[in-house]
Amino acid sequence: MINNFFINKNFFLLWTGKIVSQVGDKFYGIALAWWILQKTHSPATMGFFMAASTLPGLLLGPFAGTLIDRWNRKHIIIISDIVRGLLVVVTALLSTWDVLALWHIFLASIIISLASAFFDPTAQAIIPQLVTKDQLSKANALGEMVTAFSTIIGPIFGAMSVSLLGFTWVFLMNGLSYLISAFFECFITFSKTHDSHIRQNSLWFEMKEGVKFLFHRPNLILIISIIGITHLFVGCLMVVLPFLAKELGDNSVQNLGNLEMMLGVGMFLGATYIHRKIKNITQEKNLFYIILLMGVLFASIGVARAMVGLSLPPYMLLVFLIGTAIANASIYWRSLLQLHTPDTMTGRIFSISSMVGNVSLPLSYGLFGLLLNYLSISLLMLISGACLLLVGTTLMGSYKTAAQ
Template sequence: MFLINRNFCLLLFGQIVSQLGDKAYNIALMWWLLEKTKSPFLVSSFLVIAMLPELIFGPVAGVYIDRWNKKKILVVSDFVRGIIVLTLAILFQSELLEIWHIYVAALCISLCSALFNPTTMSVIPVIVEKDKLQQANALSQMVVGAVSIIGPLLGSSSIVLVGYIGVLIFNGISYIISGIAELFLCMTTIESQTEESVIYSLTQGFRFIRADMRVLVIVTVIAIVHVFVGSIVVIMPFLAKLLDGNGINNLGLLQSAIGGGMIIGAGYISKYVRKSVSELYLSYAIVCMGLGILALGTLQLIHIELVEIYVIVCIIIGSCIAIASVLWRTIAQLCVPAEMSGRVFSVFSTTGNISLPISIGIFGLLLNYMTPGLLFFVAGSCLMVFGVVLLYSNRKNFESIVKVR
């Protein structure tokens, strides 16, 4: 028996393979750049360049997602990314790989991702029945959690066992395998023959978001939650150093705990919250997420240094992140019409992609003036307040639960 159905199983299989390859690839390339250049600036600039196309062209990509055949977008994006990475492998093996090759590859892969990622979200409602949407999003989120645990371990161990060439080949082939799996998707998507200009189509997408209160709330949630959850990315390494034991081991434990929590949260919502989807539950998840981050700060401020306690809190935070992610995706998929899905989900992706680096920059700066414990306390308090305000300022909307039939 396939997970939910055959189509979703194929999509999920491709997601697992390609995301594992991505994790190993990113770790290998950053390490290679650091070894070759000895420059943290070049490593960080690589990360920035890898994000730029998605940030700049994300909303425009949504216009073309709504116009083109979505299955073709998935397949071609994966094949192109696979060819790019395998080309890097050939250059590396021939000792011709240069830093500018890495930068050009990062730009091209990011352009493909700007098309691929929103398309994946917009395809799920096409291949999954409405009453299975939440379960499908939960399974996808479980994959993200599992990859966040396995991926870094796979990346670091692969460099040791098979070297950079092995990691590049693995990631390139993972994209190709994902594309082959997507070739077997049985789905009907209509290619739009509209003569509207790109600017007009893009404007229509923004107007739809502004006019639909539920979709507008989701955009706001994505932006604000990413800002405060981004504090975890920045502060966690500094927190890990302050705890008992080895700092790098502590960091691995805490990051794995968040990934494990995401698996638990996605599994919980898949099994126990199937009959209805409501922003009410989304606001509760945000409040609990804020409480978890607040707890990290409080534990540090009262000088608790036992890493096991922090691991438990990180599991709770990861669970809340997964629950919130599954809920907003499902609500959006139920609210957004198919002909608008590419533009709307591209705006979602772009919003998250913009918020996270802003968060990293802000909290990275604040770490020069505040302790990790105090920063976690402030970030958690702000996120918790946002969740409470979201709940009570939109109470009437939250009472309108979408019954999934």
């Protein structure tokens, strides 16, 4: 059963730890947001907290990638999970003793961000060491199913857990989820082949080598560019959804929940399709088709606003289809990066790709939040769809020219 569905024992252990920790993360994120709002009633404080949760990891990214290629990757993911787990458990204890302060939350978030800068790229870089090349698409599809599953159940059960159990227990559950993840990861076995030569050079030299390697690989630059573009417009959708939900009727919270749920369901089923049907992912051109499809779907939301008005089901269908496209794009670019990057470089390349995605998303929130002050939802989605179609067509033309 494990070998048929989860590929092999080692990947199953990584996957199991990932699903436990990601679901715990969703619970923790909701609990933390409510805790901060209750304590401060300040949107500005929430904004500073989000910055503290992302900026340290972004700044560490280039160094982390080089260290990932130097160090034992199994040890990195285990230690990262233990550090994050202990920090959140301490947060839960401080909450139990009723001494939890805002600076504790900020400090823990900064350290968790730094640990995640090591864990997230390593969790992708390690996959080619656990599965064969022809199993990469299946492995990445299973990973995307975890993200989609946590997206579906996280908001529902996270809010319910905060309401029924309180902040302390939700914090504790998240801390334990990291430690359980680390426990599973302890049993992963693989041959260590990636760090035999890199320690002979300085950290700075290896960082420059990583950048030089990337700039001599147009196909990798193309894939990472698509990561940035996709995150940019996914951010647009996330900005638009609350306002769209409000327009669709009096029960705006329920409407938003339905739309976000359909996004997660689309991601899950899109990943399931690739897991069951697609054996090998080898061509970049399919990414362009996904970008073009997203462009059509984004524009369709704008058109639907004019043609079908305020009926919820058409928007749920469109958001569902966007979710399937997002899942496909994510699986394709991860598989292609793993396929085209030698093992000695995967830490650096995945750190760069993570940085691009993590920078694009907050920039998107700011940009499209500002544009929504001046443009209607219909016009913004039509413009976004047209931009995606233009970008997809341009990239496809550049790819065909380079291939010739």
